[in-house]
Amino acid sequence: MADPSEHGRWRDLDKLLLRPGNLVGPNFEPGPDLRADLQAYVKVLVVGAGGLGCELLKDLALSGFRNLHVIDMDRIEVSNLNRQFLFRLEDVGKPKAEVAAKRVMERVGGVNIIPHFCRIEDKDLDFYSDFNIIALGLDSIEARSYINAVACSFLDYDSEDNPLEETIKPMVDGGTEGFKGHARVILPGITPCFECTIWLFPPQVKFPLCTLAETPRTAAHCIEYAHLIKWGEVHSGKTFDADDPEHMQWVYSEALKRAELFGISGVTYSLTQGVVKNIIPAIASTNAIISAACALEALKIATGCSKTLSNYLTYNGLAGLHTKVTEFIKEKDCLACGPGVLIELDTLITLQKFMELLGEHPGLLLSKPSVTYRGKNLYMQAPAVLEEMTRPNLQQPLFNLMGKVPKDVIHVNGTTLTNGKKTSCLRKLRVVFKGIVDGVVDMDTAGGA
Structure with a gap:
């Protein structure tokens, strides 16, 4: 299919990018360079190449995004063909990500889509950090939670617990269930993240x-x-x-x-x-509507041509058509996107000494803590077999156990006194080591334990 002229092709997009308005974002600067920058520099990762993911790839490509990646671990099945419109009968058994990328590039000139046929856990943090926006087209709570944790891991706060803008990794999340769906914008540190509103998702049905x-x-x-x-x-x-x-x-x-x-x-x-597989029934029209909302929000984030959704849109097409936007509030102490408690330590302090300090810190007062770092147990109070396995770490410098990074987040599970009663609690800590310059210990300023 031959492309029309560049002017005619992007006529509708230019109406949004070439002129100011009352609803634009605070940093919006209209002009012809904005579309060029969008197409040249903005990289978007689409997570999932199913019903919603196919629609997202198509919508983003037609909205001016040219640098796209898509990741999905599944292969095409016959049952996918009624709603995942990029796939054909001859594609059954092939990786969804690869076929979806190929089909969109065949129809939309100038777009480059790189597929990744693998699990989302197979990619390291450097892979995800390379994208300006992450768009989610998932049907799994666990997968959403994982990507949310990845995006929040890039977040950093200043000394007054304000998120640093350059560390915010925007996400656009869509989901559908029959004639119902949602679209949401997640700006970690500013809007509620996935974990802040995990209660929105009903518990999965379990049979005795x-x-x-x-x-x-x-x-x-x-x-x-x-x-x-x-x-x-x-x-x-x-x-x-x-x-x-x-x-x-x-x-x-x-x-x-x-x-x-x-x-x-x-x-x-x-x-x-x-x-x-806990597959929720999907309807093609619902996927199309939710994808359109997500693609529009991605365009707003990338260009500032309008203020973003604030922050959760619900759609119901069961009886007529009903949409509603709800502004949910970020959880201040969220273990994923919250700032956590800032602790500054010497590089030589041992894990055991660090645990003792947790009981003395006025913002924590934790006793019998268990310490976890990036999913690895540094020390566990129980069960006995784990306590024995992690006991040798107690005499090791925490700086070494954390891979000698100058600052990072760890999680601590312990007990604290609440209204005179001992209660179990999980805390997020931002650990910063003194005397670290570009990841190297400065021996003039680094202290002992």
């Missing part, structure tokens, strides 16, 4: 094992019986892989037998996938 084993009443009960009970009985020691078609087919067949035994109808292969 006794119901699955003794008195199944629904098709989902039969499927979960085959998945959680029967698989282990037949395949002792073999891990079930939800992305393996043969494993899924086996669960489907066993669920059918279970359903016939109890006179239950409704077990289908599609439902089996949905129950086992």
